[in-house]
Amino acid sequence: MPLPRLFDYLFPDDVSLQIGTRVLVPFGTQKRVAIVADFPTKSDVPEDKLKTILQPLDLAPLFTPIYWDWLHWAANYYQAGLGDVLFQALPVKLRNGESAMKNNRTFWQITDAGKNALEQGLLKRSKKQAEALQCLSETDLEKGNNKFSSAIWSALKAKGFIKEITIQTKPLSWQQSLGTTQLSMLKIA
Numbered sequence: 001m002p003l004p005r006l007f008d009y010l011f012p013d014d015v016s017l018q019i020g021t022r023v024l025v026p027f028g029t030q031k032r033v034a035i036v037a038d039f040p041t042k043s044d045v046p047e048d049k050l051k052t053i054l055q056p057l058d059l060a061p062l063f064t065p066i067y068w069d070w071l072h073w074a075a076n077y078y079q080a081g082l083g084d085v086l087f088q089a090l091p092v093k094l095r096n097g098e099s100a101m102k103n104n105r106t107f108w109q110i111t112d113a114g115k116n117a118l119e120q121g122l123l124k125r126s127k128k129q130a131e132a133l134q135c136l137s138e139t140d141l142e143k144g145n146n147k148f149s150s151a152i153w154s155a156l157k158a159k160g161f162i163k164e165i166t167i168q169t170k171p172l173s174w175q176q177s178l179g180t181t182q183l184s185m186l187k188i189a
Helices: 065-077 083-088 112-120 128-138 150-158
Strands: 007-010 020-029 030-038 101-110 162-171 185-188
Touching: 007 020, 030 083, 065 083, 101 112, 101 128, 128 150, 128 185, 150 162
Parallel strands: none
Antiparallel strands: 007 185, 020 030, 030 185, 101 162
């Protein structure tokens, strides 16, 4: 949690956690995403007052050992809370508790109606839509990862010229999807 101190929580013996993984914890009346920062042998809080984590969110640490050390150094150097620094180092979706593994990819695909519209020149007044449809006639384009705006895709979809398809892929960690490689009480940040 992005707060200036660390908090102690209990976790079941059958749950495997590592430093740098995220967990979902009860925090006051809310549920919050936290990062495992340490496994202390004792706590300043009596054990009967400690809460138990709700669930682990990751199977492996989100930070490499070098990156973890660098983030600790940055928190110390800038006199910032470790939780603040760790959370700012993560993509927003991971801060919000979403999966760190990218399993599926969504693509735009041209429909038969779209092929007919392209052949008949029905999009002469909508040059960008025609250009996007022409690109789709050559290859499917990944949703959100192409040069065309979402407004163009929405308009083409509303006309029935394109559809979304989802392809199951080999799970990738968030670091791998960016093109990099990932080399019983706990403290969370």
